[in-house]
Amino acid sequence: MRRSDLGEFEEVVLLAVAVLSPKAYSVVIAEELERETGQTVSTGAVHAALQRLEQKGYLRSELGEATPERGGRRKRLFTVTALGGRVLNDVRSVRNRLWERIVPQTILKWS
Amino acid sequence: MNPNQPPPPPNWPDRLLNWLVAPHLREEVLGDIHERYALRVQRLGERKARRTYWREVLAYVRPRFIKRKPQAYPNPLITDMLRNYIKTAWRHLAKNKGYSFINISGLAVGMAVAISIGLWVWDELSFDRYHENYDRIVQVAQHGTVNGETWTGSSLPYPLGTELKTKYPNDFKRVLKAWRIQDHILAVGDNKLSITGEFIESEAPDMLTLDMLKGTRAGLQELNSILLSASAAKALFGDADPMGKVVKINNAMDAKVTGVYQDLPHNTEFHQVKFFAPWNLYVSANTWIKEQSWFNNFIQTYAELQPNVDVDKLSAKIKDIKHKNLGDNKEQLAFNFQIFLHPMSKWHLYSDFDKQGNNNGGFIQYVWLFSIIGAFVLLLACINFMNLSTARSDKRAKEVGIRKAVGSVRRQLIGQFFSESFLVVILAFGVAIGLVALTINWFNQLADKQMTILWENPYFWLFSLCFILITGLLAGSYPALYLSGFQPIKVLKGTFRVGRLAAIPRKVLVVVQFAVSVTLIIGTIIVYRQIQYAKNRPVGYNREGLLQVRMAADDFYTKFDVLRQELKNTGVVFETAQSASRATELWSNNGGFEWTGKDPSLQADFGTLTVSPEYGKTVGWQFVAGRDFSRDFASDSAGFVVNEAAVKFMGLQKPVGEIIRRDGQPFRIVGVIKDMVMTSPFEPVHPTIFFLRGPLNWINIKIKPNVAASDALPKIESVFKKVIPSVPFDYDFVDQEYAEKFEAEERIGTLAGIFAALAIFISCLGLFGLASFVAEQRTKEIGVRKVLGASVFNLWRLLSKDFVLLVIVAFVIATPIAWYFLNNWLQKYTYRTDISWWIFAVAGGGALLITLLTVSYQAIKAALVNPVKSLRSE
Numbered sequence: 001m002r003r004s005d006l007g008e009f010e011e012v013v014l015l016a017v018a019v020l021s022p023k024a025y026s027v028v029i030a031e032e033l034e035r036e037t038g039q040t041v042s043t044g045a046v047h048a049a050l051q052r053l054e055q056k057g058y059l060r061s062e063l064g065e066a067t068p069e070r071g072g073r074r075k076r077l078f079t080v081t082a083l084g085g086r087v088l089n090d091v092r093s094v095r096n097r098l099w100e101r102i103v104p105q106t107i108l109k110w111s
Numbered sequence: 112m113n114p115n116q117p118p119p120p121p122n123w124p125d126r127l128l129n130w131l132v133a134p135h136l137r138e139e140v141l142g143d144i145h146e147r148y149a150l151r152v153q154r155l156g157e158r159k160a161r162r163t164y165w166r167e168v169l170a171y172v173r174p175r176f177i178k179r180k181p182q183a184y185p186n187p188l189i190t191d192m193l194r195n196y197i198k199t200a201w202r203h204l205a206k207n208k209g210y211s212f213i214n215i216s217g218l219a220v221g222m223a224v225a226i227s228i229g230l231w232v233w234d235e236l237s238f239d240r241y242h243e244n245y246d247r248i249v250q251v252a253q254h255g256t257v258n259g260e261t262w263t264g265s266s267l268p269y270p271l272g273t274e275l276k277t278k279y280p281n282d283f284k285r286v287l288k289a290w291r292i293q294d295h296i297l298a299v300g301d302n303k304l305s306i307t308g309e310f311i312e313s314e315a316p317d318m319l320t321l322d323m324l325k326g327t328r329a330g331l332q333e334l335n336s337i338l339l340s341a342s343a344a345k346a347l348f349g350d351a352d353p354m355g356k357v358v359k360i361n362n363a364m365d366a367k368v369t370g371v372y373q374d375l376p377h378n379t380e381f382h383q384v385k386f387f388a389p390w391n392l393y394v395s396a397n398t399w400i401k402e403q404s405w406f407n408n409f410i411q412t413y414a415e416l417q418p419n420v421d422v423d424k425l426s427a428k429i430k431d432i433k434h435k436n437l438g439d440n441k442e443q444l445a446f447n448f449q450i451f452l453h454p455m456s457k458w459h460l461y462s463d464f465d466k467q468g469n470n471n472g473g474f475i476q477y478v479w480l481f482s483i484i485g486a487f488v489l490l491l492a493c494i495n496f497m498n499l500s501t502a503r504s505d506k507r508a509k510e511v512g513i514r515k516a517v518g519s520v521r522r523q524l525i526g527q528f529f530s531e532s533f534l535v536v537i538l539a540f541g542v543a544i545g546l547v548a549l550t551i552n553w554f555n556q557l558a559d560k561q562m563t564i565l566w567e568n569p570y571f572w573l574f575s576l577c578f579i580l581i582t583g584l585l586a587g588s589y590p591a592l593y594l595s596g597f598q599p600i601k602v603l604k605g606t607f608r609v610g611r612l613a614a615i616p617r618k619v620l621v622v623v624q625f626a627v628s629v630t631l632i633i634g635t636i637i638v639y640r641q642i643q644y645a646k647n648r649p650v651g652y653n654r655e656g657l658l659q660v661r662m663a664a665d666d667f668y669t670k671f672d673v674l675r676q677e678l679k680n681t682g683v684v685f686e687t688a689q690s691a692s693r694a695t696e697l698w699s700n701n702g703g704f705e706w707t708g709k710d711p712s713l714q715a716d717f718g719t720l721t722v723s724p725e726y727g728k729t730v731g732w733q734f735v736a737g738r739d740f741s742r743d744f745a746s747d748s749a750g751f752v753v754n755e756a757a758v759k760f761m762g763l764q765k766p767v768g769e770i771i772r773r774d775g776q777p778f779r780i781v782g783v784i785k786d787m788v789m790t791s792p793f794e795p796v797h798p799t800i801f802f803l804r805g806p807l808n809w810i811n812i813k814i815k816p817n818v819a820a821s822d823a824l825p826k827i828e829s830v831f832k833k834v835i836p837s838v839p840f841d842y843d844f845v846d847q848e849y850a851e852k853f854e855a856e857e858r859i860g861t862l863a864g865i866f867a868a869l870a871i872f873i874s875c876l877g878l879f880g881l882a883s884f885v886a887e888q889r890t891k892e893i894g895v896r897k898v899l900g901a902s903v904f905n906l907w908r909l910l911s912k913d914f915v916l917l918v919i920v921a922f923v924i925a926t927p928i929a930w931y932f933l934n935n936w937l938q939k940y941t942y943r944t945d946i947s948w949w950i951f952a953v954a955g956g957g958a959l960l961i962t963l964l965t966v967s968y969q970a971i972k973a974a975l976v977n978p979v980k981s982l983r984s985e
Contacts (some may be wrong), residue, residue, distance in 0.1 A: 023273075025143075026139075026143050027143050027146045027147050027150070030147065031150065032146075040166075041164070042166060042170035043143045043144060043147050043167060043168050043170065044140075044167065044169075044170025044171040044173070044176075045170055045761075047140065047143065047171075047176075048173060048175050048176075051175060063139075066142070067146065068147050069145060069146045069149035069150075070118075070141075070142035070143075070146045071141065071142065071145045073138045073139070073141055073142030073145070074138060074139065074142065075139060075142055075143070076139045077145075
């Protein structure tokens, strides 16, 4: 599996979808990321990332219900596919393995 | 405010995104930004939310959101639908053979006319472009003023060329003196031919960029040399190699062939020139040329400019060059000569100068005229197509309704009707190309051209393509846009009626058609009347059986008396006389005449012609007063015969016996003749003086009136062969020469007549179609009327009335337009016919008659149908 086709922002968005599932759509994801990172995140950027992830097969989507805030428009809800879940796992295990190999003194120096 | 109902976000982003974002994403995108906004308002307040809103919006401006979703189905227009359109169109054509025939043949004729005219215009506009130095070649010419009127001419004094070359070497690359283009006798052994050629300075082949087949362009640098065109070489030498052989010119000059060039194409000014020979050779045989001063205008001067020299600026610079060299000759100075340069690009199409010396067009007017006629004839054909399609819209309305009901959108219907019109146009174009290919030889003859269909010219095909496109759009636009606008529900319910108003554009188009046709008819009649008027003009002499022979060699001068006697002895010749120029031309103009009672400010400029004493008898002068020259009176060598115009010009009461001084010498008027038309038959006759002293160049022979020319000619020829064997017998009939003066006008008349006939034909085709349609539509009405007792005449009147009305309206519109344009055209001629009312009456009556004939066929056919048949099925 090619690991390089998951960008950093995409990874975070993918994780957020997993966290917020089954009610993940661009607005709540953007809000969530804003809260977590402390930086402004536009729905447009999130939406674009979601579309890319869907194209790659990590997400699937369906239209959800409409709400008055949305002017009666429906939202597009995203869920992580099995492939998406595996990719997330891969990413995580790579990170974990590397983390584990860092000598504890080095981590101490950073803090 | 309800906290659950936050204030709506600003309006503009919605509109922007609605326009920008792809339709399938619009819902979620707009929903998202609205929800986000609502959240922001709750958290940060409305002002801050608004401030950050634009960033949210702009985040959607990226290709991912803008790109439209690809269509789920392949675009049907390209292949399947188009095939379907063409199939339906073809079926319609096949079903209505009559209409298809009218449509295609009308359009094809219109297009053939437009293509022919297009080729003709192309030929005219590409005149002289064969020469690579087209942009830089000029002819030197001059304006002179006589009694307030400016004339323009290309005959120039001998020293001018050298003066130009030496004074302005930075402006002129070369200046070439030349003799006027005329026939000369070329002889190779016993093979003697009269061939048109030009004596010109040696750089001419370089200037004209002749295409040398043999030899080089430097071939004229030797004194005794000649360059032959391929056709002249063939005529003189057959298949033998002409290079280095000797040709005898006019029995006086020997020239060695130093080159053969490809004949110049027909659409060049020099196309008649079949050989070029050195100017110096001509001068060596005619040494008097060198002695001519600035006062004598008689040679042609061509020049090639240096690159980047502006013709107009240079013209302004050299304009006084002649005037400054006239010394203190008052009479010459009074002409106020202005030298100017006439560029090659204007030689053919802009060759006319008005009486103020301004270039006022020329042939270009006819190029415009025929372009407009071509466009109109094509328009007439397009109108037929539009009219027949809309007239039959009733029939096709149901089809439109059903197509719309099963899901065709308007665009597809427009596509369908356009493909139908394009099919017809392309078929018509094919037929038109065929027609042009068939008639081009005939058209060439008519227009005196050598045109071919430009099969290999990419521009021709580009034009043809544009042509098809424009015609297709023009012819198809009305039905396509009109028919596709029908409402299916009305059509299918049967409540749809093409109202009265729908017929109005059709009527307008018919009126346009007939207005154009009637204008063309009136134009043709008037052009013919003008030609006839000038032809019937009294010419003041008798052209019948009058021959003229140029004295092309010295033998003519030494042996003339023998020749005259021998000709008399044949018994077929009435009289023989000599003259300085032909009876159909006036070459020479002179000033320097004085008479008693002359207004000192008047510039006495007369046409002059030297003749031998028998000239009057030969051509049949008609005397108003006095007598003809006679060999019996020695004093006649100091006598004048003048024409009536000259008497009028001089203001003499009793002209016979008056003394006129020419350059101081006294002459006595012995006779006055009726005006003899020598120049243009459309212009007033020049005041002209005839006398006996001077050079003689032409022999005039009058055949006895009771002898047929075909009997006389062999006898005359044998005399010439016997007396002057060195020169081929080359003659013209004066009446033929005279008829050539009408060539341009007759050509225009014939072409206008043909186009008028075609315009009428196309209009009538359309009318025929419309009439048959109307008759068909009113079948039931006619049946009912017949049952109720209407006569055939009643019905005929009923059906014809509408069309007759349209033609009358067209006639009313056409009359002032035709009058205006033709009146302008006639102003060009001093001697012109008047436009009388009966011409309009004839044109209008003729158009009406043709209309009635066309319509009546259908009307009577419909009126004769048994009502039982038309009323049976309901």
